[in-house]
Amino acid sequence: MQLQLSTWPEVERYLGTSTGIVMPIGSTEQHGPNGLVGTDAICPEVIARGLGEATGAMVAPTIHVGVAQHHLGFAGSMCLRPSTLIQVVRDCVVSLARHGFDRFFFLNGHGGNIATIEAAFAEIHSEVSMLTRQARRPLRCKSANWWDSRGVSGIGKALYGADEGSHATCSEVSVTQYACPDHIKSANFEGRAPAYSGIHDADDYRRRYPDGRIGSLPSLSTPEAGKRLVEASVRDLAETYRAFLNAD
Amino acid sequence: MQLQLSTWPEVERYLGTSTGIVMPIGSTEQHGPNGLVGTDAICPEVIARGLGEATGAMVAPTIHVGVAQHHLGFAGSMCLRPSTLIQVVRDCVVSLARHGFDRFFFLNGHGGNIATIEAAFAEIHSEVSMLTRQARRPLRCKSANWWDSRGVSGIGKALYGADEGSHATCSEVSVTQYACPDHIKSANFEGRAPAYSGIHDADDYRRRYPDGRIGSLPSLSTPEAGKRLVEASVRDLAETYRAFLNAD
Amino acid sequence: MQLQLSTWPEVERYLGTSTGIVMPIGSTEQHGPNGLVGTDAICPEVIARGLGEATGAMVAPTIHVGVAQHHLGFAGSMCLRPSTLIQVVRDCVVSLARHGFDRFFFLNGHGGNIATIEAAFAEIHSEVSMLTRQARRPLRCKSANWWDSRGVSGIGKALYGADEGSHATCSEVSVTQYACPDHIKSANFEGRAPAYSGIHDADDYRRRYPDGRIGSLPSLSTPEAGKRLVEASVRDLAETYRAFLNAD
Amino acid sequence: MQLQLSTWPEVERYLGTSTGIVMPIGSTEQHGPNGLVGTDAICPEVIARGLGEATGAMVAPTIHVGVAQHHLGFAGSMCLRPSTLIQVVRDCVVSLARHGFDRFFFLNGHGGNIATIEAAFAEIHSEVSMLTRQARRPLRCKSANWWDSRGVSGIGKALYGADEGSHATCSEVSVTQYACPDHIKSANFEGRAPAYSGIHDADDYRRRYPDGRIGSLPSLSTPEAGKRLVEASVRDLAETYRAFLNAD
């Protein structure tokens, strides 16, 4: 059930049955010569929809831009500063909490967001913890990266081994090829992508990783692999989400 | 050309031909008994894509959540505070400017965003104006509401007359019915929606406008009308966008 | 009744009769060769005082500096960033609300402030709307530009026609000549002022509009015209203000 | 020379002769039963004008609202949070610095502003000190309280002795009686005003000082005393201001 495609009376009825919501959050940044700039937003969006179908969960609209300052050396990359993203997450959670939502499941598509999402959760809880002795309505926020599941990593490892890499990975490019079959790109890869050696500012990133990839060979990506990865991610995350809903 | 569906080398080539970009910006908020919560994001998104096809413009991902505090009395509505949205717009513009984009065309779907978008533009220009005597690269930002065009308002007036209303309008519900034909909703409208009498906080809004609509009767909405409205909006905005690109 | 010229027991008595207050807000910025830097603050201040006399309304002290980054290319112009002015408006409203004021009528003298004032109102309402289900005391904020009245624009049109312009207008210079008769300036105008062609940053503004004026010929301004304009503005705004007080 | 009453070419000519500017800054807050709410803004404004006449200095418009949270228990008092006022002072200084002003003389009318003004100066210098090794144009900011001069305190002591007090003082009420002769108020003072015993939040202030005064008996105030105080303050501050201009 997608929030954007529901009416408010439908949302009100949903709240009678569940107070959980899935919040896809991604990034808009280069993903190498054949990866889409939207990869990190498309992946959690398509998986969140699958998760919504599998569990009946409400799915919020995707936050498309994240903390990607290190990719700004490549055309098309966008970035929110961490201090901005903290306020965005805070405002989204606080406004939905007014309606009765109290289980916020951030389905994340970008490693660079992880720390800021956690910091935003602590910022939200700080407002309650610092000022009162009794929170009126305890909120729970949880984040999960779509690729952090046994099923997903098993497939990636089996299909790509050491060519999976850590940015513009074979797996994430595959997911976008499955999600956007009309937008499969090809590229001539000049040699092996350099292995991970740290991430600092944007100029430094471009110098270390000249075509944007880190350690990956995404010419191996296929939409069929993408389909398997999405299904595995949905399966594993549905379990996580249900446990989150039922947890104390 | 959609940014999310492009690779960075494609964006780099685009920048060799144009430095303009269309930025769809909407809201996630109640739209009456049969309007979608995502109406104000769906409308500028579908029209932005049409505009991209008509003019060859690059289209950025949609900002889905806007300034909608007054709708928080209805389930599912989300809100960014103006101070948050100013930073979001600022960060998006500043990071894209690094690549060479310098004509930012915000295609807006929500009246409640207009003031904050303008304030964000002034915030961006203030950084340059306050601190230097010579901006290195002058930016231009412009916003346009998808419904503010002769063609669009002509159709709305002809089809709906006084039933068009000013929130959950017949026109915007029609556009979403065209864009999302699998998600057309129906509702029993209890009497006429009250006319506009001011917008303040959320409790007040709900008291004034009990089912969320202002002055509209969107049972009259149809996907066919939506198609005509989208085409008219694209046609008129394409003209505006081209003039913006060529302007000094 | 001016707040600055009242004692606190007088304000307390006033609050027993009315909870409305007029907040003049202006700008400090160039107004062409013979216009005063303070024009946009002087105009709403003098009109606010007239309004106070006509309606018995309390008048707050003038906010003299506004969002004028685009004028910073001309000596003497001052500017608050929108993010700063939002906090100023918020603090002023919130602190007066403590005493019982709940109808805030911002009488604005500068077009560049309009968006930020509206954004500030939404910021104020967001605090209430996001966090509670029942605002204890609903506030109403409204802004009105002194020149946006039938009476005022009728006079301007009759007297100046196309020479009225849109910055350093004949009308606003006339108002300051009426308000400050000892400070009437003269200037040699070099040719016609260029027509409006957009406002961006400060360097760009100075390039487009070399002496600061947009489309106006304020050598036509007179204190007599200023007197008529002030009286017309007060008359029309008094009506607006009374309706605002009585409105729900 | 008042900034608000000058044209931009006049300001430009002024900058050819001096880069100093006087910035009156006050507060809007209760001043006891017969003191004006605007006392702390009126005093520095009238003295700043005298100072401008005595020294030829440019005088900026008055900042009317300051840090007065402790007075919010009395009707009509307004307050900027320190974090807001820091940004206001910063924006005013930074925008005037663009034109070439580099000696900022804040003439202060309210004790509660002193700390925040100093903090704002450090905030302004921090931007330069943290980020560069060579400031392009060193700014100097200085604040002076109008009452902190030998001449002023001598008169106060001679006329009022122990009845001078420390809020709603006989001297400041006298200055406003001189500046606003049409707005002299009278009141029945119920007993002696309590002596200073600390300032914390607003409720606490009202409990300690029930009619707003601290230690003063302003029924002794006269416009004649106000005239002497203004003249003494201008005389002493003119000396301070000239030294500031010439200082390294």
Place this chain on the structure above:
Amino acid sequence: MQLQLSTWPEVERYLGTSTGIVMPIGSTEQHGPNGLVGTDAICPEVIARGLGEATGAMVAPTIHVGVAQHHLGFAGSMCLRPSTLIQVVRDCVVSLARHGFDRFFFLNGHGGNIATIEAAFAEIHSEVSMLTRQARRPLRCKSANWWDSRGVSGIGKALYGADEGSHATCSEVSVTQYACPDHIKSANFEGRAPAYSGIHDADDYRRRYPDGRIGSLPSLSTPEAGKRLVEASVRDLAETYRAFLNAD
């Protein structure tokens, strides 16, 4: 070499030999019935000093308060909001960078700080990445938790096994007993501490973990174990720090 115990000429000489600096960062929060409130600050401080002796590194003063909102249900706990700590880390790094430091090694003592420290690094890099094409002086920031080393976890596992726990751990209490031998506390532990089941706001934390500990039995702590842990941590971190200094 401790920064606080050096003169500025000594620091200048140090910068001729190294541009690295160790930044201890901790927290002030409950650590169960016999753990010190300062545990998370004391541990990185003592280890940082060891690291300074082992490698010759400069050691900055300890940041004592961190993100600990979840501990506010227990007396003595203090907390910075993430948005505050981001600015603290940013200001410390930016001001030291002015002198030439460019390798910032944050030695962290509190799990709740990890996300915010990473977010602060991204905030710092964003300033450079968003605004320029060429950073003048690339900074490197790295954080390491004192307990995240093979040597440390080996000792903890060998000595305490499942009683180590995850808050108020046997290991951290041991380190403070070694560092502060005059402040070894004892307590009657009422039963086994509950295992980790999530961390949200402060009231929730206290309900889940009634005496503050998570899964630990720190009556097993000894100063002798603390000594071994400090030495192991210093040994492992010295290796990490040297690699960081030499890294690109």
Place this chain on the structure above:
Amino acid sequence: MQLQLSTWPEVERYLGTSTGIVMPIGSTEQHGPNGLVGTDAICPEVIARGLGEATGAMVAPTIHVGVAQHHLGFAGSMCLRPSTLIQVVRDCVVSLARHGFDRFFFLNGHGGNIATIEAAFAEIHSEVSMLTRQARRPLRCKSANWWDSRGVSGIGKALYGADEGSHATCSEVSVTQYACPDHIKSANFEGRAPAYSGIHDADDYRRRYPDGRIGSLPSLSTPEAGKRLVEASVRDLAETYRAFLNAD
């Protein structure tokens, strides 16, 4: 009683007897050729501990970095912007207030912090004063500089006379020599230190005061003098602190 060396049950017991707490706050900045960079943090820390012993007061961990932008021209100096330090002080006070602390005694070691500490107090009170009519639990915050006592200044005057100076003073260097006897430094002083002539930005400071000192000759400092100064400061501050606790 030091907070960092207490357990939470000990803090809870303390709160049964007193709600006061001493907050040492300092700075990390150059102190001339033989003064320690940590002087302004070491002094209030050692005196706060003495004060804790003399009065039984709880002593919080030291805030080591303060507002020292003007010292950034000398290696090793660190700085928080005033806007950052205000949030730090606010968060520390608000989180301790939750436990029941309500008398906050900031023992300050750095003149550059004074204004910002006062501004932070007003920021804290503003939250209460602006939004409610009844503060639930009135807080009291007070700051005292360790050197501002009759006893301390008497000793300084007697021992050093005109050589005491105003930065890197003989007294403060003496206190650190007493507190850190293993870190007494010597230096060749090149001539007399220049007298105070204003403090602006960092480059300016270094130009005015080439070796960092202002007016002092700290080759006269001795640990014996330091001991006397600490004892005198503790004695005088204990009196101040006790009065603060008992005050309304």
